[in-house]
Structure formats: C-alpha cells, structure tokens
Amino acid sequence: MSPSYPEAYFPILLQVGLAVLVAGGVLVTSHLLGRRVRNKTKDSPYECGITPVGDARGRFSVKFYLVAVLFILFDVEVVFLFPWAVVFRELGLFGFFSMLLYMALILAGFFFVWKKGVLDWAKRGR
Amino acid sequence: MHPITTVHYLFLSAALLLVGTIGVLTRRNIVVILMSIELILNAVNINLIAFSRQLGNVNGQVFAIFVITDAAAEAAVGLGILIALFRNKETVNADEVDILKW
Amino acid sequence: MPDSAQILRLLPEILLSVFGTLIMVLDPLTGRNRKALLGVLALVGAYCAWIGALVSYANPGPAFGGMVTVDGFATFFRLLVCAIGFLTVLASMSYLERNELPQGEYYALVLFGVAGQSLMAVSGELVLIFLGLEISSISTYILAGFLREDAKSNEASLKYFFLGSFATAFFLYGVALTYGATGSTKLVVIRQAMEGKDANVVLAVIAGALMFVGLAFKVSAAPFQVWTPDVYQGAPSPVTAYLSTGPKAAAFAIFLRIFFTTVPQTGVMWGWLLWTCALLSMTIGNFAALVQTDIKRMLAYSSIAHAGYVLVAFTSCTPIGAAAAMFYLAAYAFMNLGAFTVVSHLSGRREQYVAIDHYAGLGRRRPFLAALLTIFLLSLVGIPLTGGFFGKFYIFRAAVNADLLWLAVLGLLNSAVAAYYYLKVIVVMYMQEPKEEVTIEPVPATLAATLVLAAGAVFFLGVYPGPVLDFATRSASFSRQ
Numbered sequence: 001m002s003p004s005y006p007e008a009y010f011p012i013l014l015q016v017g018l019a020v021l022v023a024g025g026v027l028v029t030s031h032l033l034g035r036r037v038r039n040k041t042k043d044s045p046y047e048c049g050i051t052p053v054g055d056a057r058g059r060f061s062v063k064f065y066l067v068a069v070l071f072i073l074f075d076v077e078v079v080f081l082f083p084w085a086v087v088f089r090e091l092g093l094f095g096f097f098s099m100l101l102y103m104a105l106i107l108a109g110f111f112f113v114w115k116k117g118v119l120d121w122a123k124r125g126r
Numbered sequence: 127m128h129p130i131t132t133v134h135y136l137f138l139s140a141a142l143l144l145v146g147t148i149g150v151l152t153r154r155n156i157v158v159i160l161m162s163i164e165l166i167l168n169a170v171n172i173n174l175i176a177f178s179r180q181l182g183n184v185n186g187q188v189f190a191i192f193v194i195t196d197a198a199a200e201a202a203v204g205l206g207i208l209i210a211l212f213r214n215k216e217t218v219n220a221d222e223v224d225i226l227k228w
Numbered sequence: 229m230p231d232s233a234q235i236l237r238l239l240p241e242i243l244l245s246v247f248g249t250l251i252m253v254l255d256p257l258t259g260r261n262r263k264a265l266l267g268v269l270a271l272v273g274a275y276c277a278w279i280g281a282l283v284s285y286a287n288p289g290p291a292f293g294g295m296v297t298v299d300g301f302a303t304f305f306r307l308l309v310c311a312i313g314f315l316t317v318l319a320s321m322s323y324l325e326r327n328e329l330p331q332g333e334y335y336a337l338v339l340f341g342v343a344g345q346s347l348m349a350v351s352g353e354l355v356l357i358f359l360g361l362e363i364s365s366i367s368t369y370i371l372a373g374f375l376r377e378d379a380k381s382n383e384a385s386l387k388y389f390f391l392g393s394f395a396t397a398f399f400l401y402g403v404a405l406t407y408g409a410t411g412s413t414k415l416v417v418i419r420q421a422m423e424g425k426d427a428n429v430v431l432a433v434i435a436g437a438l439m440f441v442g443l444a445f446k447v448s449a450a451p452f453q454v455w456t457p458d459v460y461q462g463a464p465s466p467v468t469a470y471l472s473t474g475p476k477a478a479a480f481a482i483f484l485r486i487f488f489t490t491v492p493q494t495g496v497m498w499g500w501l502l503w504t505c506a507l508l509s510m511t512i513g514n515f516a517a518l519v520q521t522d523i524k525r526m527l528a529y530s531s532i533a534h535a536g537y538v539l540v541a542f543t544s545c546t547p548i549g550a551a552a553a554m555f556y557l558a559a560y561a562f563m564n565l566g567a568f569t570v571v572s573h574l575s576g577r578r579e580q581y582v583a584i585d586h587y588a589g590l591g592r593r594r595p596f597l598a599a600l601l602t603i604f605l606l607s608l609v610g611i612p613l614t615g616g617f618f619g620k621f622y623i624f625r626a627a628v629n630a631d632l633l634w635l636a637v638l639g640l641l642n643s644a645v646a647a648y649y650y651l652k653v654i655v656v657m658y659m660q661e662p663k664e665e666v667t668i669e670p671v672p673a674t675l676a677a678t679l680v681l682a683a684g685a686v687f688f689l690g691v692y693p694g695p696v697l698d699f700a701t702r703s704a705s706f707s708r709q
Contacts, residue, residue, distance in 0.1 A: 105249065108249050108252060108253050109252075111253055111256075112252050112253060112255070112256065115256030115257070116256055
C-alpha cells in the first residue's frame, strides 16, 4: 500500500463531513427556530400532497406485480443494446441483422404475454 | 497511482459471497433468501469487472452483462414460483414449506 | 462474420430455439381442443434437432472463435439430450391432457431446456457453458412447478429453484475466479495457462473447488443431494423423468469436459474428492431408497446412487472411464425415463397413486405396463441383457483398470443392496393382492410408443452395446490444443 493511501480518501471524508453538517444543520435549525403546529393534516403521512388513501400496508393486486416483473425482464433485455450501439458501425450489416433477430425474439415474447392476457387489466380470473 | 488494487475488490466480493451464503442458509423469509442469491451474483459481477480491469480485456465485462440478465430472469422465475406457492399456502416462510420431508 | 459452416455447427440449438419460439407464438393462436398439434410440433422439433446434431457432426470443428466445438463428445450428448427431449414430449402428452395442464408452455419449455443442454454439451467456453446451464435450469424450475394448484409441486419447484440457483451462483463464482486466475474463459486457453505456470494457482484451486460444489449440486452427488428426493417426488412425474435424465446428463457432460480439459493432473489433486463423493452418493442413495414407500421418492434416491456410479467412472480419470460414464448416462437415461413414464401413467389424476403398495396386482391387471416396468427396473439393477448391465460392467472395469479396486468392490456391494428395493417393486406387482381400489386408465398410444422406444433402447444397449461404446470411446479424448 502506498503511503498516500489515506490521502486518496480525504475528499470522500470531506464529502461525508459536509453532508452530515448540512443535513444535521438544517434539522437542528428548523427544530430551534420553527413554529410548532399540530393538527390532523400535519400528522398525516405525505403522499405527494394528496390526502392519503387507506393503510400503507395494504395489499396490491398481483397484476401490478406481474407487470413489474415483466417490466424488469424487458428492461434488462435492453442492456445488450448498449454494447452493440457502441460498436454498431464496426459490426456492419451482420451486427444489424443479429440485433434485428434478437429484437424479433423479444417481440415474440411480448406477443405471447399480450395474447395470454397478462396485460389485460379488466379481465378477471387469469 | 491506484490505491485500490484488484485484491481489494476480491475481498469485497468474498465478503458479499459470505453474506449471501449466510443469508441463504439462515434466513426464513423466501424473499430474503432470493435477495441473498442475488447478492452472490453481484459478488460475481464485482469479481468479473475487477479482473477485467486488471487483465485489460473486456471479456469480463461482457460476461457481467450476461450475469445481470441471468439474475433478472432467475428473480422473475423465483418470484413467480413464490406467488404460486403463496396462493396455495399463504406463507413466505421457508420453514413452513414442509409437506415433503426436507 | 461467421460463415455458413460455423452456423451449421450450431444447427441443433438453432432448430430447438426456433421450434420452441414457434410453439410459444402459436400457443395463444390455437384453439383449446387443438393443443395436441403443438405437441406434434415439439416432437418434430426434437427430431429435427437430433438429425441436426448428426448433420453438424458431418463437418466437425470449432466455430465462433472457439466458443463452440463440435466433436464426438458433444455429438454424443447432443443426440442423447435430443432423444430425451423427444421421449419426454411423447410421454407428457397424455399426462397433460389428463391433468388439464397448459400444453403450449410445457412443450416450449422442454424444447428450450433441451436447447440449453445441447449448448452445454457443445460449448468449449465457460460463459457459454454457464448460459446453457441457466437456460436448462430456469426452464426446468418452471416445469417442476407445473401443477400450479398442487402444493407439493409448488414446494418442489421452490426447493429446486433455491438450491439450483444457489449452486449456479457458486459455479459462477468459480468461473469468475478462473477468469481472473488464467485470463480467459476458454477451456483450452485455461489449460495452457495452467501448464505454462502463468496462472494464479491459489485462485485456480479455489475456483475449481467452487465449480466442483456447483456441479455436484447439479448432478445431485452426495453430500449435495438433499434437494433431490423432495424435488423428484413433488414435480409432475413426466417432468421428474426429464429432470433425472436430461439436465443431469448435460451437467455430467460439462463436468467431464471442464475437468478433463482444464485440470492438468486430474488424478492427483481431485482423486480423493471424487472417490469420497462417489462412495457417499452410492451409499446414501441406496440405503435411503431401501426404506421408501413412495415410488417416486425411491427412484429419486436411486438416481442419487446412479450419479454415484457415474462418479466412480470419473474417479478413474482415464478416457476409458469417461467413455464408461458416457455409456452409463445413455443407458440410465432410457431406463429411468421409461420407469418414470410408467409411474406417471399409473399415478392417475393429480398423482394420487404413487405409493409402492398401489402397484399390488399390477402384473395381473395390466400385464403390458407391469412387464415394461419390470424391464426398466431390472435394467436399473443391472441384470444382463439390459443396458444397465453393460453400463455397470464398463464402469467397474474402468475403476479396476485404474487401480481403484476398493471403490469397485464397494460399488458392487452397493448394487447388491440396490437390487433389493428394485426387486421389491416387482414382487409387489406380481405377488401381492391389491389392498385398495386403484383406477388405471387405458394406455394411450403416445405413452405406449414412449415405453416401447425406451425399452427398445435399453435392450439395444444391453444386447449390442458395441456401436455406442465404440463411439463413446472414440469421442472420450478431448481436444487439448
């Protein structure tokens, strides 16, 4: 390990210190200076300014979940596009058609999901 | 000057492997077990990227992309199995899944 | 850009993927009562892939920068897994119909799984091996839980998923360390690095150990076998037939290829480990199978024992041992597939009749099924005239030739123990009166065809093992340049 090892981390230490200072400072100042008003609206959880609906631990329909998982899958498939895009020109036509084939496979998957009615929110009993 | 060497990454990744393994072996919640397995896969990724940098070839990085894809596919299937189980048994605890002798 | 010769070397995998995707796309478009057509399509796909494996062997060699190597070894396992896929589809058709299961997904998953296994057999590179392993594993996780309403099937699927992905993660960690230690993921380059002393030996040994653990999980070798009985018992019977043959054969294929290609003196460093694993697997499998009352669970323990026999062949660390292991895997695939197919038919709706007691009086009530099950069980025992006999014979001969006399003797004792529980089933079938009413449906044509094909293969390997063994012996020497 080089002698300058701790030195290399000094900026990070500085950053951590600054973050703690600012965050703590804001909390402490507002605690000392702010007026305290307590009513029902103030005590309720913050949901982007809308009146909260129901319990935060409520259950969601499994549909949301299914769509979320599908989103992840289709999302991750795009990861292969990035390295491909970087060397797109060097790969030429072969690379282009390979990617076209890959996208066709993803589309086949999407077609399956669609036709199986996974995206059909209104239908029940699937 | 590189104060952080490959060995540092190897230790980080070994620690993640350890945390993941302990998680798989000791936790009861199935979702947490799943997360532990993902942790091991990420340990693999850290290794791959570190070696890729050390060796100066990109094979490791490409491999890491495949591992990420695989992790996503695995998680999707695992959660799907979990939902099927939950519909029948109403539990996400691994030690309550015991019709078949373990 | 790869030329057509290179693409031709990947023909079986391409065909399997195309047919799998085609089934997946056509599934929502076919009417409810025409789903059997998808099964026919899957059969055509598996058959085409089998032919494709032969076609690509006509022009062997590496492709895609050495990632893929078409050689005799790869072709042997490609033909085997394609045949297993074909028989699995054929055996599953009536089962799916009876249990009202979705068919399109099932056939597509089987074909994708076979594509993964075929890829494992042919790849000479760790990334591709990992991808094949995962394609095969993920599709089998889903298949294990295919009886969605059945809590046992859910449980089997969950356990298979967790232990399977845990094992894959370990294997993968080993692969990453290998890459770091040798600078490559190509098996041949890894070997050169190991011989050329520019590899990091400590890392390589840790990597080898991790990969060994991962693969031992996959082939259900002791002490990593705990998941096997539960998964095999809970999964739908045709899926169990597939799980215990296809993915296992492919896992043994990469096991053989990785360890025979990369590790310089296999015998010296890994010998004792393989020795212990082989003995433990045989003993645990056979003795636990003795006390089982559920036939699926019994066959699951027996499959652990059979993994042990194959490991005996590994332990010899010679090309003859590798050839014996290959021959054994082929023989085992057909007899186990046949036995589980009979079990899947007799299990009835929702797998109600899976206790050994339910088989009482079968010899009188269904002579055809009983006779075929007897053939498969006798082959599993290793009686002459069946494939199981020559499989065991070659394995123990390879062990004796490699100075592993003790292991061979212990293995033979184990087979003697195993004979007890296989013969017990035959005794129950022919000599006991049924205690409770068991409904047996008539045998559908597809199922009968599966059984006859499997029994034919078992007899062929038992009476005329020459061609298959010759092919295995010729392909068991791996390219080491």
